[in-house]
Amino acid sequence: MKRHLISAADLSRDDALLILDTADELAKISERSIKKLPTLRGRTVVNLFFEDSTRTRISFEAAAKRLSADVINFSAKGSSVSKGESLKDTALTLEAMGADAVVIRHGASGAPHRLAGWVRGSVVNAGDGTHEHPTQALLDAFTMRRRLGPLDGRKVTIVGDVLHSRVARSNVLLLNTLGAEVTLVAPPTLLPVTVDSWPCEVSYDLDSVLPKSDVVMMLRVQRERMNAAFFPTEREYSRRYGLDRDRVAKMHDEAIVMHPGPMNRGMEIAAEVADSPRSTIVEQVANGVTTRMAVLYLLLGGADLGGEIQ
Amino acid sequence: MTTTVIKGAKILGGEPADILIRDGVVAEIGRGLAGDTEIDARGLIALPGLVDLHTHLREPGREDAETVETGTRAAALGGYTAVHAMANTDPVADTAGVVEQVWRLGQEAGHCDVRPVGAVTVGLQGERLAELGAMADSAARVRVFSDDGKCVSDAVLMRRALEYVKAFDGVVAQHAQEPRLTSGAQMNEGAVSGRLGLTGWPAVAEEAIIARDCLLAAHVGSRLHVCHLSTAGSVEIVRWAKSKGWNVTAEVTPHHLLLTDDLVEDSPVGSYNPIYKVNPPLRTRADVEALREALADGTIDCVATDHAPHPVEDKETEWAAAAMGMIGLETALSVVQEAMVETGLLDWAGVAERMSAAPARIGRLEGHGQPIEVGAPANITLYDAAVRAEVDPAGYASRSRNTPYEGRTLPGRVVATFLRGRPTVLDGKLA
Numbered sequence: 124m125k126r127h128l129i130s131a132a133d134l135s136r137d138d139a140l141l142i143l144d145t146a147d148e149l150a151k152i153s154e155r156s157i158k159k160l161p162t163l164r165g166r167t168v169v170n171l172f173f174e175d176s177t178r179t180r181i182s183f184e185a186a187a188k189r190l191s192a193d194v195i196n197f198s199a200k201g202s203s204v205s206k207g208e209s210l211k212d213t214a215l216t217l218e219a220m221g222a223d224a225v226v227i228r229h230g231a232s233g234a235p236h237r238l239a240g241w242v243r244g245s246v247v248n249a250g251d252g253t254h255e256h257p258t259q260a261l262l263d264a265f266t267m268r269r270r271l272g273p274l275d276g277r278k279v280t281i282v283g284d285v286l287h288s289r290v291a292r293s294n295v296l297l298l299n300t301l302g303a304e305v306t307l308v309a310p311p312t313l314l315p316v317t318v319d320s321w322p323c324e325v326s327y328d329l330d331s332v333l334p335k336s337d338v339v340m341m342l343r344v345q346r347e348r349m350n351a352a353f354f355p356t357e358r359e360y361s362r363r364y365g366l367d368r369d370r371v372a373k374m375h376d377e378a379i380v381m382h383p384g385p386m387n388r389g390m391e392i393a394a395e396v397a398d399s400p401r402s403t404i405v406e407q408v409a410n411g412v413t414t415r416m417a418v419l420y421l422l423l424g425g426a427d428l429g430g431e432i433q
Numbered sequence: 434m435t436t437t438v439i440k441g442a443k444i445l446g447g448e449p450a451d452i453l454i455r456d457g458v459v460a461e462i463g464r465g466l467a468g469d470t471e472i473d474a475r476g477l478i479a480l481p482g483l484v485d486l487h488t489h490l491r492e493p494g495r496e497d498a499e500t501v502e503t504g505t506r507a508a509a510l511g512g513y514t515a516v517h518a519m520a521n522t523d524p525v526a527d528t529a530g531v532v533e534q535v536w537r538l539g540q541e542a543g544h545c546d547v548r549p550v551g552a553v554t555v556g557l558q559g560e561r562l563a564e565l566g567a568m569a570d571s572a573a574r575v576r577v578f579s580d581d582g583k584c585v586s587d588a589v590l591m592r593r594a595l596e597y598v599k600a601f602d603g604v605v606a607q608h609a610q611e612p613r614l615t616s617g618a619q620m621n622e623g624a625v626s627g628r629l630g631l632t633g634w635p636a637v638a639e640e641a642i643i644a645r646d647c648l649l650a651a652h653v654g655s656r657l658h659v660c661h662l663s664t665a666g667s668v669e670i671v672r673w674a675k676s677k678g679w680n681v682t683a684e685v686t687p688h689h690l691l692l693t694d695d696l697v698e699d700s701p702v703g704s705y706n707p708i709y710k711v712n713p714p715l716r717t718r719a720d721v722e723a724l725r726e727a728l729a730d731g732t733i734d735c736v737a738t739d740h741a742p743h744p745v746e747d748k749e750t751e752w753a754a755a756a757m758g759m760i761g762l763e764t765a766l767s768v769v770q771e772a773m774v775e776t777g778l779l780d781w782a783g784v785a786e787r788m789s790a791a792p793a794r795i796g797r798l799e800g801h802g803q804p805i806e807v808g809a810p811a812n813i814t815l816y817d818a819a820v821r822a823e824v825d826p827a828g829y830a831s832r833s834r835n836t837p838y839e840g841r842t843l844p845g846r847v848v849a850t851f852l853r854g855r856p857t858v859l860d861g862k863l864a
Contacts, residue, residue: 315633
């Protein structure tokens with residue numbers, strides 16, 4: 124594996140499978156009463172969050188703590204960053220403190236790439252602007268694999284604001300690496316104009332894609348898109364691209380429904396769909412911790428996991 | 434009166450000849466000429482002093498990035514004898530007072546002539562015309578007007594500006610960027626921006642304004658100059674406008690002749706390195722090819738650097754926070770050699786036309802851009818096209834270091850520059 128995890132494209136098929144297999148092993152620990160491993164004792168993981176994202180930060184924090192790492196949470200609000208400190212100076216500060224890994228969430232696409240040039244530790248991208256969110260893609264793949272088995276040839280449909288979605292970018296790359304067949308469904312305004320160069324299919328018609336989908340992943344529609352002429356109204360979006368009970372009825376029996384959260388219930392996904400047995404939304408949260416444990420473990424640990432789990 | 438003779442220079446790459454300079458004027462061209470001072474120019478190409486239509490000298494206001502003194506040193510070292518200083522300073526060059534200040538600073542520095550560009554609108558706000566006539570009548574004798582950095586997007590205001598400058602043979606140099614189509618834009622909209630999740634700057638935002646402005650210029654019978662043309666579609670529109678006989682000229686930057694948007698994704702200096710962030714953005718290989726072809730066939734009239742200095746802290750940031758722009762004065766001729774001469778698209782006479790004669794003509798800049806012939810002002814650049822060297826900005830005269838070519842090997846070296854017979858650069862160093 125590479126030293127950093129910044130893009131899902133950083134992962135070869137073997138890397139991705141190693142992470143998922145490792146997460147499978149680590150999941151067993153989560154089922155024990157004592158959930159902690161000593162693997163990363165004495166190592167420091169910094170959660171560097173320039174955007175509010177409580178769920179992702181907590182997930183990384185839990186992952187690092189279960190591996191016994193020291194965790195420092197560095198939130199931009201109320202810190203030197205809000206007083207105008209540059210990303211570079213923040214990086215140099217973390218470097219001086221001896222961070223072994225920096226988990227970064229940032230509103231600017233590419234911020235983790237820049238950070239990686241200024242610190243010696245491993246950089247893990249926890250979401251950068253509208254670029255990528257590779258651990259989300261890993262936890263999604265992990266969730267799909269648990270429900271459906273190997274992903275080769277599986278048909279995954281990703282629906283919604285692909286243009287601004289870091290989740291979609293990482294998922295397209297990773298799922299392609301893992302052999303799944305991805306179809307993106309969105310109004311044309313919410314797709315990149317060059318989406319035909321991506322390794323996936325594109326459709327504007329959700330109903331025609333649903334019957335053959337093994338996975339339907341709904342993306343959150345950001346509030347700020349709703350007033351920028353990407354689509355006429357929320358109701359029209361919901362009618363054309365929302366996943367309601369009638370649409371779910373077109374899916375085959377084993378097909379699952381995913382959402383990275385947080386959801387707009389009633390907008391891109393109906394409440395009864397989100398809460399149905401097909402939905403993996405709560406599992407995704409739990410799987411996030413184990414998948415991120417696997418990522419931190421493989422980037423920082425590297426010791427044989429087998430002995431520790433026994 | 435002392436005389437200087439340049440010995441054995443190849444004028445426009447032709448046969449070696451001696452150039453005798455007396456009183457700042459080319460007095461004689463021939464063989465075996467003698468003078469009080471002799472410059473050995475054997476093997477060097479002599480070009481008319483280069484003229485830049487598009488330079489950001491940053492003074493007044495951003496003296497941390499560049500000053501007239503440092504910027505014109507860089508210009509001289511790049512072979513330039515005249516530069517047009519863009520108006521987006523602080524305060525904006527939108528009054529006779531500011532343009533005269535910049536003009537005077539250039540005179541005092543003495544490294545090259547500085548011709549200020551006047552803002553089209555007050556404060557570059559795009560709301561009402563600046564006092565264009567006052568700037569034209571000032572000591573700075575402004576002829577080029579531009580809100581560069583911002584587009585004069587209001588069609589009525591652009592029409593009025595084009596009409597108004599006819600009174601003093603001015604030209605409006607448009608920064609063609611439809612603002613609504615480029616809100617928050619970070620890089621060329623294409624496959625790379627889609628993958629990188631950076632907001633796209635679509636080609637149509639440039640092309641739509643150029644098309645509109647060509648039609649406006651034709652309608653009112655005025656001169657339009659298009660700044661830093663960057664797309665294949667823009668080339669087609671300008672070609673069409675010229676075919677109609679309309680008075681439209683265009684420039685291209687050296688970086689748009691050489692660099693492409695995939696450098697944002699993958700380069701020797703990493704991904705998302707804002708050293709490649711520039712406005713208009715780096716485009717695709719197909720655009721680069723179209724721009725080169727257009728510069729060769731004259732659709733694009735000239736090369737202009739868009740030299741845009743920024744301090745280190747404005748580039749050592751995440752991409753979205755970084756300033757847009759690249760320095761270019763000290764590498765322009767080398768880049769043109771690589772992109773145009775070594776590809777066989779231009780000979781040295783063509784380089785002289787595109788980098789000296791045409792920009793001087795568009796800017797109505799007297800005393801520059803003339804052929805090296807008896808009676809012409811001795812504005813001469815001596816260039817060694819045979820050497821290649823790795824770009825190292827550490828030695829640059831510019832106060833800023835934001836060159837996209839660091840570490841890249843480029844051909845050629847400016848050996849000497851003469852401004853009206855006086856050397857401003859000798860042996861590659863300021864004289």
